Amino acid sequence: MCADQAPQPDTSRRRAIELFLGGGILASLASFIYPVLRFLVPPAVVDLGGDEVVASKLGEMKPNSGKIFRFGSRPGLLILNSDGTYRALSATCTHLGCTVQYRPDLREIWCACHNGTYDLNGRNVSGPPPRPLTVFDVHQRGDEIVVSRKREA
Amino acid sequence: MFAPLIRWLDERIHLDDLIAPFKHKTVPRHRLSYWYFFGGITLFLFIIQVLTGILLLLYYRPGANEAFESVQYIMTRVQFGWLIRSIHAWSANLMIFTAFVHMFSVLFLKAYRKPRELTWVTGVILLVLVMGFGFSGYLLPWNTLAFFATKVGTEIAGQVPIIGKPMMIFLRGGEEVTGATLTRFFGFHVAVLPGLVVVLIAIHLFLVQRQGMSVPPKVEAEWAANPAARREMKFFPNFMLREMMAWYVAMGVLGALAAIFPWNLGVKADPFVSAPAGIKPEWYFLFMFQTLKMIPSKVWIVDGEVLGVLGCSLAGLLWLLLPFFESDKASRAKVWITGLSIFALVYVIGMSVYGYVAN
Numbered sequence: 001m002c003a004d005q006a007p008q009p010d011t012s013r014r015r016a017i018e019l020f021l022g023g024g025i026l027a028s029l030a031s032f033i034y035p036v037l038r039f040l041v042p043p044a045v046v047d048l049g050g051d052e053v054v055a056s057k058l059g060e061m062k063p064n065s066g067k068i069f070r071f072g073s074r075p076g077l078l079i080l081n082s083d084g085t086y087r088a089l090s091a092t093c094t095h096l097g098c099t100v101q102y103r104p105d106l107r108e109i110w111c112a113c114h115n116g117t118y119d120l121n122g123r124n125v126s127g128p129p130p131r132p133l134t135v136f137d138v139h140q141r142g143d144e145i146v147v148s149r150k151r152e153a
Numbered sequence: 154m155f156a157p158l159i160r161w162l163d164e165r166i167h168l169d170d171l172i173a174p175f176k177h178k179t180v181p182r183h184r185l186s187y188w189y190f191f192g193g194i195t196l197f198l199f200i201i202q203v204l205t206g207i208l209l210l211l212y213y214r215p216g217a218n219e220a221f222e223s224v225q226y227i228m229t230r231v232q233f234g235w236l237i238r239s240i241h242a243w244s245a246n247l248m249i250f251t252a253f254v255h256m257f258s259v260l261f262l263k264a265y266r267k268p269r270e271l272t273w274v275t276g277v278i279l280l281v282l283v284m285g286f287g288f289s290g291y292l293l294p295w296n297t298l299a300f301f302a303t304k305v306g307t308e309i310a311g312q313v314p315i316i317g318k319p320m321m322i323f324l325r326g327g328e329e330v331t332g333a334t335l336t337r338f339f340g341f342h343v344a345v346l347p348g349l350v351v352v353l354i355a356i357h358l359f360l361v362q363r364q365g366m367s368v369p370p371k372v373e374a375e376w377a378a379n380p381a382a383r384r385e386m387k388f389f390p391n392f393m394l395r396e397m398m399a400w401y402v403a404m405g406v407l408g409a410l411a412a413i414f415p416w417n418l419g420v421k422a423d424p425f426v427s428a429p430a431g432i433k434p435e436w437y438f439l440f441m442f443q444t445l446k447m448i449p450s451k452v453w454i455v456d457g458e459v460l461g462v463l464g465c466s467l468a469g470l471l472w473l474l475l476p477f478f479e480s481d482k483a484s485r486a487k488v489w490i491t492g493l494s495i496f497a498l499v500y501v502i503g504m505s506v507y508g509y510v511a512n
Contacts, residue, residue, distance in 0.1 A: 028401075035233035039208055043230040 040099060045073060052150045058143040062078060066102025066109075069147070074098050076136060077109065079120065087123045088147040090134040100133070109133065178365065178388035183372045188262060189392075190399040191255035192361075196354065198248035201407065202286075204342065213293070215339035217332030220295035221421040228418060231319040235415050239289040242416035244407055245287055249437045251403075252280050253501075260475075260494045264367035270476035272360040275353050277473045282350050287435060290344040295335060296419035301428045302435070303338070304330045308444065312458045313466070331424070433508065440501045441465055442506035471496075 053076075061080040068075050068091055078093040079102050089109070091099050098113035102141040108125070109118040116127030123132045139146045162168055180189065212231055214223040227234035256276065259265055267271035288306060292299045307330065311321030341433030368376070376383045384394055434442050444465065448457040479490055 005485075006497060028404075035236055036208065038232040039237055040211070041232065043232070 005032065028073045053147055055138075055145045055147040056145040058140070058145065064104045064107070066104075068101075071136070071147065077102060077133075078138070078145065078147065079109075081120070086138040086140075086145055087120055088136040088138045089118075090136070092133075093125065093129055094131040094133065095127075172389075174362070175389045176387070178362070179385040180366050180388050180392040181368045181372070182384040182386045183368070185262060185369055185372065188258040189366060190396060191251050191258055193250040193396045194403045195248055195255055196401055198251060198407070199350070199354070201244045201404075202241065202248065203347070205237050205244065208237050209241060210343065215293070215335055217295060217335055217422075220293060220335055222420075222485070224294040224418060236411060239411040239415045240407060243411045243414075244260070245290060246436075247403070247407060247410075249283055249287055251285055253437075256280060257494070257498055259379055260497075261491075262367065262369040264369075265476045266367070266479055267476070269360070269364055269367060272357060272364070273450075273476045274473060275357045276362070279350065279353050279357060282346055282353065284437060286342065286346050286350070287437060289338040289346065291435060292335060292338045293342065294418060295422045297422050298432065299431060300330060300422035300424070301432050303334060304314035306434070306438075307334075309458070309462060311418075312456070312462045314459060314463075316449055317462075422428045436505060436509070440504035443504045443511070444509075447509075 005029070019118045053069065053071050055071075055076065055078045056067060061067055063080055063084065064082045066077055066079045069078055070076070071090075075091040077100060079087045079089075081087065081136070091101075093100050093111040093113065093116060095111065095114055095116050098111050100109050100111045100116075100118065102108075103110045105115070109120070109121065110116070110120070111118075111127070111129065114128050116129040117125050118129065118133055119125050121132075123148050135150065136147045137150050139148070157275065159168065180186070209227065212223060212227045214220060214236070224238065227238055229235075259273065259276070288303075292303045307321050307324045310324060311317045313320065322328065324334070324337065325331070326337045433439065445461040448461045450457045452460050475490065
């Protein structure tokens, strides 16, 4: 047996032990961290709102006024025009997500956060909003004003 | 890989000076050395409590109308939520258990003697605080058992003469156990107690580091007779690695218990239903509970409960001051304290088992 070969088996044993120990510790850490990461992700909220909601009752709103209603987990805006027609849109501003309001004085939809305005068709006319508001369908069923998502053509 | 970073830090904050005390520190090595691990395991379980507690805080909502539902949500909807809660509950129980083991080992190895009286005193206060953690945390899921345990527990506090009633109202946040109690207990559990415990642990550990590990008198005598038998190991890395192995084992036991026996949630608390039959406090309060149960309702002219509460408080105070009754010289006090320790251990275990078995 050569003198300079003697340390060879020693170091390989050491390496094997290091590998097992390090691998074991890494595997344990992974098994601790994985559940924690999954725990941190909030479970998806079930949207029970569906595609249709009763937004108002007939005669509840004054002409030339707006009302925020709940559409699923988000707010919607129902407007009763002076001519007695209804209009419903998403009330979430496309800029940074504030809730918009109807301005009877301007006959426009206005976002108070950054002074964005939309016309009654939801088109972004001035200020920072980058996209128009989503427009919903409005029906009358008995004395209920029903808002539903527009069916894709 | 880390060498340049360590060099960079060392250049600026002189890491060597910081680590130096740990390098010189040694731990006595003898046949009873393994009892030294239980304090460390208790600390490890406390760290687990802090980490899992923070995770639970992400979803838990205090309040009589929401608490039970939010825990239910954690256990059924949040991924691995059942596991995190189960680890928190199991770790709490194991922590109290290892704290008791640590305390009795310190007692029987006589580690509380001069100059370590303050370490004992901070340790006993820590045990009381940890039991406070158990008591306040038990209410948080707002289930029936927790509701009645809190009712009885705060009622017992109310038995103390003069200060009892105001103390009970302070704890309950009113005359009765209500949502207000839950809000308070939540505050104690996540803010007040953690703050106090962290400060006391810091003092406790500082004293241990400063004074080193105590050598049991028996081993000390053997070493005095035969100085060649005296053996020590370095704290870092030798003892540290052994301690890490102990923590790893504790982790294994904890993980297995939490996964195989997930903690129950029970039924939502309703203040207007009767207490269920056979209701009992958590096991670590059983010995006190059973003691109170066995005292007759009237002893001479004193109420049984008042006598029990005062007796327990007095025993606790004597326990806290135990090291001060022991002198340096060989005396009858030493025998007396050993006898008392054995009596205390037998009493606590005996009463707990009796309380568990009795109806």
